Amino acid sequence: xxxxxxxxxxxxxxxxxxxxLLSGPLTVTEDVHPSTLWDLGLTGATWAERDDxxxxxxxxxxxxxxxxxxxxxxxxxxxxxxxxxxxLLESAALxxxxxxxxxxxxxxxxxxxxxxxxxxxxxxxxxxxxxxxxLLREELGDLLLQVLFHARIAADHPDEPFDIDDVAQSFLTKxxxxxxxxxxxxxxxxxxxxxxxxERKAAEKARGSVLDGVATTxxxxxxxxxVLERLSAAGFPMDTIDPDILSVTxxxxxxxxxxxxxxxxRQLMSQVxxxxxxxxxxxxxxxxxxxxxxxxxxxxDNLGTVGEEQEPTxxx
Numbered sequence: 001x002x003x004x005x006x007x008x009x010x011x012x013x014x015x016x017x018x019x020x021l022l023s024g025p026l027t028v029t030e031d032v033h034p035s036t037l038w039d040l041g042l043t044g045a046t047w048a049e050r051d052d053x054x055x056x057x058x059x060x061x062x063x064x065x066x067x068x069x070x071x072x073x074x075x076x077x078x079x080x081x082x083x084x085x086x087x088l089l090e091s092a093a094l095x096x097x098x099x100x101x102x103x104x105x106x107x108x109x110x111x112x113x114x115x116x117x118x119x120x121x122x123x124x125x126x127x128x129x130x131x132x133x134x135l136l137r138e139e140l141g142d143l144l145l146q147v148l149f150h151a152r153i154a155a156d157h158p159d160e161p162f163d164i165d166d167v168a169q170s171f172l173t174k175x176x177x178x179x180x181x182x183x184x185x186x187x188x189x190x191x192x193x194x195x196x197x198x199e200r201k202a203a204e205k206a207r208g209s210v211l212d213g214v215a216t217t218x219x220x221x222x223x224x225x226x227v228l229e230r231l232s233a234a235g236f237p238m239d240t241i242d243p244d245i246l247s248v249t250x251x252x253x254x255x256x257x258x259x260x261x262x263x264x265x266r267q268l269m270s271q272v273x274x275x276x277x278x279x280x281x282x283x284x285x286x287x288x289x290x291x292x293x294x295x296x297x298x299x300x301d302n303l304g305t306v307g308e309e310q311e312p313t314x315x316x
Contacts, residue, residue: 001053003070005079006060009089011036018078025055029064092164095148099156110153117146177204209276210234210286211269220261221248227265231272235288240296241268271296 004018011032014022026045028037037045045058051066059067071077098105124139151164178200181187205213210230216223224245232238245264250257275295279286286292 001056001070001075003057003059003067003075003077005062005067005077006032006036006058007080007086008060009086009093010080011060012039013080014040015078015080021056021078022058025052027052027055027057027066029057029059029061029066031061031064032058091144091148092152095145095152095164099149099152105149108149108153110150113146113149113153117150120146209273210236211272214269216266216269220258220265224261224265227269234286234292236272236286236292237289237296240293 002018002021004015004021007013008031022040022042026042027048028042028045029048037043042058046052046055048057048059048066051057051069057066057070061067067077100106120139120142124136124143127135127139147167148164151162151167155161155163176183178197179193181196182193187193207213210233211227214223214226214230218226228238228241228245231241242264245261245268248257248261275292276286279291279295282295284291284295286295
C-alpha cells in the first residue's frame, strides 16, 4: 500500500495525489492530532496499534517504525513538497519552546542580549572577509538566532507585543513598498531602483531632520560616514566641515581614537540640528549650499569651520 507523510508544520495540507486514498482503508499513527482527522473529515480512520498492510498509512512522523518498515518493503511514499522557509517555521517553534522552558532563555531581555548581537555581527563580518562559505552559513544562523530571540521576547511585552510574523510582515511591507517597479516588472534598471527606493523611503519617514534615523551607537567611523552621506545628499557645504572629522590619527598611549572621532561627529550633528531649528523658525528649506550657509553662519555669530571647537572671545 502507500504511506501519506504529512508535513508536521502544516498537517492539514494533503498532497493532491493522496486525496483518492483517503476514502479507502486508512491507518493513522499516534502523532497525528485528532483535530487534523476531524478537519479532513476522516471519521472512519483506525489508530495504528498494529500496522495494517492492507490500509494506507497516514502519519507525520518519518521516523515512525511503521513508516520505516514500509519504506524498507518499497511502498510508495506521498509527501507534501517542501516549501522554502519550512526550517524557519521550525526555528520559530524551537525558539518559542526555549523561551518558555529554558532556564537561561526565559530570563533574557533585549538589553541583556545586546553584547551577543554585536558579537554575532562582527563574527559574520569576519566570515565574509575570510571567504569561508561554510562559516558564513553558520554565522548567519547565529544572527538568525538573535532575530528569533528578540522577536520572541517582544511577544511577551505586556502592552505592545509583536512576534516573528510581525517582524517578517514589516520586511514585506517595506521592501514591497520601496521596489514596486522591480517587483511588477516595470523596469530592471539599477539607477531607477535606487531612486525609487530613496524617494519612497523619504516619503515614509517624513523626517524632521536630515540626521533622523542615524544610529549614534554605531562604531565611530561608521557613524561619521553615515552622517557625511546624509549631509552630502542634503546639499550641505561639505568643504566647511572640520578636516579633523575626515581623518583619524592613532597614537600609542593617546586618547581613545573611537571616542575622539565620536565626539567630533556628535558636535557636527549638534550644529546641524541647530541650523535646522533656525531654518524651521524662518520657514527655510535646507536643500542647497546657500541655505545651509545662511543658517550655519547667522549674522552676529562667530562660527568657524563646522565641527571645530570655538575659542571663547574676551574683551580688552
